[in-house]
Amino acid sequence: MGMTMTQKILAAHAGLPEVAPGQLIEAKLDIVLGNDITTPVAINEFKKAGFDQVFDKDRVAIVLDHFVPNKDIKAAEQSKQCREFACSHCVSHFYDVGKMGIEHALLPEQGVVTAGDCIIGADSHTCTYGALGAFSTGVGSTDMAAGMATGMAWFKVPPAIRFHLTGKLPANCSGKDVILTIIGMIGVDGALYKSMEFTGEGVSSLSMDDRLCICNMAIEAGAKNGIFPVDETTKAYLSGRSEREPVVYEADPDAEYEKTIEIDLSKIVPTVSCPHLPENTHPAAELSDIRIDQVVIGSCTNGRMEDMETAYRILKGKKVAEGVRCIIIPATQQIMKECVERGYVTAFIEAGAVVSTPTCGPCLGGYMGILAAGERCVATTNRNFVGRMGHVDSEVYLASPATAAQSALTGYITAPKEVF
Amino acid sequence: METKGRVFKYPDNVDTDVIIPARYLNSSDAQELAKHCMEDIDQSFVSRVRPGDVMVAGWNFGCGSSREHAPLVIKTCGTGCVIAKSFARIFYRNAINIGLPILECPEAAEEISDGDEVQVNFDTGVISDLTTGKSYQAQPFPPFIQNIIKKGGLLAALKER
Numbered sequence: 001m002g003m004t005m006t007q008k009i010l011a012a013h014a015g016l017p018e019v020a021p022g023q024l025i026e027a028k029l030d031i032v033l034g035n036d037i038t039t040p041v042a043i044n045e046f047k048k049a050g051f052d053q054v055f056d057k058d059r060v061a062i063v064l065d066h067f068v069p070n071k072d073i074k075a076a077e078q079s080k081q082c083r084e085f086a087c088s089h090c091v092s093h094f095y096d097v098g099k100m101g102i103e104h105a106l107l108p109e110q111g112v113v114t115a116g117d118c119i120i121g122a123d124s125h126t127c128t129y130g131a132l133g134a135f136s137t138g139v140g141s142t143d144m145a146a147g148m149a150t151g152m153a154w155f156k157v158p159p160a161i162r163f164h165l166t167g168k169l170p171a172n173c174s175g176k177d178v179i180l181t182i183i184g185m186i187g188v189d190g191a192l193y194k195s196m197e198f199t200g201e202g203v204s205s206l207s208m209d210d211r212l213c214i215c216n217m218a219i220e221a222g223a224k225n226g227i228f229p230v231d232e233t234t235k236a237y238l239s240g241r242s243e244r245e246p247v248v249y250e251a252d253p254d255a256e257y258e259k260t261i262e263i264d265l266s267k268i269v270p271t272v273s274c275p276h277l278p279e280n281t282h283p284a285a286e287l288s289d290i291r292i293d294q295v296v297i298g299s300c301t302n303g304r305m306e307d308m309e310t311a312y313r314i315l316k317g318k319k320v321a322e323g324v325r326c327i328i329i330p331a332t333q334q335i336m337k338e339c340v341e342r343g344y345v346t347a348f349i350e351a352g353a354v355v356s357t358p359t360c361g362p363c364l365g366g367y368m369g370i371l372a373a374g375e376r377c378v379a380t381t382n383r384n385f386v387g388r389m390g391h392v393d394s395e396v397y398l399a400s401p402a403t404a405a406q407s408a409l410t411g412y413i414t415a416p417k418e419v420f
Numbered sequence: 421m422e423t424k425g426r427v428f429k430y431p432d433n434v435d436t437d438v439i440i441p442a443r444y445l446n447s448s449d450a451q452e453l454a455k456h457c458m459e460d461i462d463q464s465f466v467s468r469v470r471p472g473d474v475m476v477a478g479w480n481f482g483c484g485s486s487r488e489h490a491p492l493v494i495k496t497c498g499t500g501c502v503i504a505k506s507f508a509r510i511f512y513r514n515a516i517n518i519g520l521p522i523l524e525c526p527e528a529a530e531e532i533s534d535g536d537e538v539q540v541n542f543d544t545g546v547i548s549d550l551t552t553g554k555s556y557q558a559q560p561f562p563p564f565i566q567n568i569i570k571k572g573g574l575l576a577a578l579k580e581r
Contacts, residue, residue, distance in 0.1 A: 074447050139513060142514065189483070383484060385438065386437070386438055
């Protein structure tokens with residue numbers, strides 16, 4: 001029986017000629033990742049179990065990004081614990097303030113993850129790296145501890161849903177509108193325990209940032225992973241960046257999929273997920289009477305360079321609406337630097353927005369933009385659960401950077417114009 | 421192994437942000453975190469739950485973040501077991517890894533009511549609603565996972581090898 005792309009990567013890392021859905025395997029890991037919230041729990045478990053060294057200091061990545069620069073004393077203690085562990089185990093991919101970025105923007109940017117990898121991360125959005133043609137999935141802290149100790153993890157081989165992409169996105173849409181549309185179609189558990197494999201001639205029209213955004217939110221459909229084939233766009237992105245040689249896997253022509261869903265990219269419209277589930281999607285154009293208090297443009301979903309460029313094109317020379325707080329968070333130091341060099345930061349400030357150092361902060365209701373009762377935010381983040389960004393009576397509307405920026409200017413949810 | 425207690429019933433798509441809000445995750449102390457378990461959807465849960473009580477929920481329980489703090493606070497509160505129609509995959513892994521018993525049983529999750537007295541046998545997967553007198557058979561874990569649970573969690577199982 002033919003294998004999907006995910007199954008091929010898993011088989012190779014388990015040292016097996018083939019694997020089938022439902023099979024339990026143990027696979028070698030290329031990268032084990034944790035952040036400042038999940039790593040302390042993993043360190044405690046690692047020590048409690050009596051492990052005294054990591055399996056490979058170059059294959060463990062620890063990124064302080066959720067609550068840094070430290071938001072309070074407790075967060076500072078957690079960062080300190082990560083820092084001391086990374087130092088004592090000589091973890092080469094340790095990213096502290098000054099080097100850090102939001103993990104799922106940072107690791108691809110820095111070439112730490114690459115095509116063909118098998119990756120676990122103690123962060124649910126670890127599925128992002130499927131955009132590079134890797135198998136990558138989120139786990140908890142105990143799995144991270146076991147991964148750091150042994151370089152192995154157990155998996156149940158997932159079946160797959162194929163998303164066959166055709167056409168090209170309209171100018172006012174991006175990867176975010178694609179993934180929100182898909183989650184709206186299949187629901188928040190529509191791909192539970194499964195792979196989401198993106199194929200078809202439409203793939204070539206999607207930029208790397210679009211693909212990273214799409215795979216990032218595979219977890220919001222319950223998926224184990226999302227994955228794109230490796231094409232010229234991927235190779236160009238990885239070239240000169242990957243610190244290890246990329247390995248290209250392709251799905252077998254007779255690979256089995258539970259179903260195939262056709263997505264015509266040219267029919268995608270600016271889409272918004274209304275509170276309190278990502279599947280609660282509506283065309284942005286139908287929500288124009290919803291008044292907002294805050295806009296957040298950033299996160300592991302949409303804090304990349306193209307997202308900043310989109311925000312710049314819309315906000316440049318304009319003013320954020322009276323009564324709206326617009327918070328822009330470039331996802332890494334490199335993206336921040338480029339925003340400064342290209343004059344984006346100046347344009348954002350002149351528009352009345354604020355620009356923050358990289359942090360996950362507001363996305364998970366940590367800091368840097370918490371909502372009060374009754375407040376509404378349009379955010380380019382990934383979750384709009386009850387209380388996600390602050391008070392339990394606040395509301396988060398998930399949208400693309402274009403929709404978020406356009407909404408910041410009007411003070412209401414606003415679909416971006418066709419051409420900008 | 422079994423548990424017996426009262427049922428706390430919850431809807432579909434209970435996410436890890438309401439099980440333990442991220443605003444408390446500047447700590448990894450289970451006892452401290454457990455004070456806030458479920459508070460964004462059920463403020464009285466922590467004061468009402470007794471050792472052995474059972475959570476019963478709908479589809480996709482534990483969706484969202486990978487925070488292991490979520491199954492950990494449910495366990496630390498004394499909850500004996502979570503029964504759901506289905507679990508989000510990271511929560512499912514985490515629950516096994518930290519030793520919180522969970523059972524998938526759509527029929528039981530549909531029919532059992534809030535406040536019912538239930539008895540759950542993890543070895544056989546039999547769920548008995550003592551209030552209604554009805555029994556249900558949950559899917560047992562595959563042997564690979566049963567072994568992890570028997571050894572007391574993933575790391576304990578690894579150490580033994």
